[in-house]
Amino acid sequence: MRVLVTGGGGFLGKAIVAQLRERGDEVLVLARGRYPEVEALGARSVQGDLRDPASLAGLLQGLDGVFHVASKTGVWGPREEFFSVNVEGTRTLLGACREQGVPWMVYTSSPSCVHRGGDEEGVSEAQCPYPTHFEAPYPESKAVAEQLVLAASAPDLRTTALRPHLIYGPGEPHMLPRLLDRHRKGRLRRIGTGTNRVGLTYIDNAARAHLLAADALAAGGDNAGKAYFITDAEPVELWPWIDRFMVGVGMPPVRKSIALSTAQRGSDLMEWIWRTFGLAGEPLMTRFAATQLATSHWYDISAAERDFGYRPEVDGEEGLRRTVAAFAPK
Numbered sequence: 001m002r003v004l005v006t007g008g009g010g011f012l013g014k015a016i017v018a019q020l021r022e023r024g025d026e027v028l029v030l031a032r033g034r035y036p037e038v039e040a041l042g043a044r045s046v047q048g049d050l051r052d053p054a055s056l057a058g059l060l061q062g063l064d065g066v067f068h069v070a071s072k073t074g075v076w077g078p079r080e081e082f083f084s085v086n087v088e089g090t091r092t093l094l095g096a097c098r099e100q101g102v103p104w105m106v107y108t109s110s111p112s113c114v115h116r117g118g119d120e121e122g123v124s125e126a127q128c129p130y131p132t133h134f135e136a137p138y139p140e141s142k143a144v145a146e147q148l149v150l151a152a153s154a155p156d157l158r159t160t161a162l163r164p165h166l167i168y169g170p171g172e173p174h175m176l177p178r179l180l181d182r183h184r185k186g187r188l189r190r191i192g193t194g195t196n197r198v199g200l201t202y203i204d205n206a207a208r209a210h211l212l213a214a215d216a217l218a219a220g221g222d223n224a225g226k227a228y229f230i231t232d233a234e235p236v237e238l239w240p241w242i243d244r245f246m247v248g249v250g251m252p253p254v255r256k257s258i259a260l261s262t263a264q265r266g267s268d269l270m271e272w273i274w275r276t277f278g279l280a281g282e283p284l285m286t287r288f289a290a291t292q293l294a295t296s297h298w299y300d301i302s303a304a305e306r307d308f309g310y311r312p313e314v315d316g317e318e319g320l321r322r323t324v325a326a327f328a329p330k
Contacts, residue, residue, distance in 0.1 A: 007070030
């Protein structure tokens with residue numbers, strides 16, 4: 001296949017590129033910068049902006065498909081920035097795909113686009129409608145973009161959306177480094193009871209799910225126009241998992257805790273201060289982050305298994321072992 005990967009220099013995008021190259025596919029990577037590590041895999045980099053139709057002019061001609069992984073992520077920031085990248089960028093890419101005859105697109109979404117703020121345990125896609133309220137612009141923008149992608153699915157452009165949850169592994173640049181930094185500074189608190197279970201996704205499993213979904217689309221499978229949860233086989237108790245990671249990299253377990261209600265009140269106050277005074281950076285805690293760290297959210301992945309044969313090849317224990325080995329001081 002000859003495919004385009006948007007955001008191919010990111011954590012997930014690079015893993016998708018690596019697996020595509022391993023099986024001999026020709027890969028173009030669209031990003032705003034250059035990524036020598038991706039080019040070393042044999043992919044060709046193209047610099048451009050998804051929101052600019054000129055960046056896409058002619059780029060998609062002759063492609064067999066597109067993996068749309070690029071996204072603005074985070075728990076804080078101006079709503080218009082999230083919507084500009086995640087919604088308008090996706091809208092522009094869909095238009096270019098249709099104009100240039102791309103037959104399929106796999107879109108990287110997120111379970112946060114349907115998370116309603118409470119516990120969600122073992123639920124399926126059918127049990128998770130889009131919320132009417134979002135606690136941050138990131139999940140809101142992902143929900144709008146996912147709906148654009150799924151609504152665009154048609155015989156000439158088959159689309160699907162994957163919702164990999166809390167991707168981790170060697171080189172993960174966001175969640176684990178942030179937790180480590182706060183723990184080293186003595187600022188990390190166990191939020192809630194500490195017994196909440198979540199579904200994690202090892203990086204190799206997340207990337208493989210994208211290739212399987214693409215192959216199914218290309219073969220006329222049943223996954224067109226649908227969204228799918230993607231995680232490892234079993235959920236974990238989040239805070240004991242975090243403690244195992246911390247101990248593995250030479251840090252003590254998290255000792256201090258705070259009730260979710262207290263964390264949410266503090267988050268609301270900090271968010272108000274940051275918005276009112278236009279402070280740089282992000283608050284120490286946001287309501288969205290506090291809720292994610294304290295509630296249970298794990299998902300039924302049987303639809304992905306049924307429709308395109310997804311089965312996690314790396315189990316949770318091996319995923320954690322590899323992750324600890326990569327983050328541990330050398």
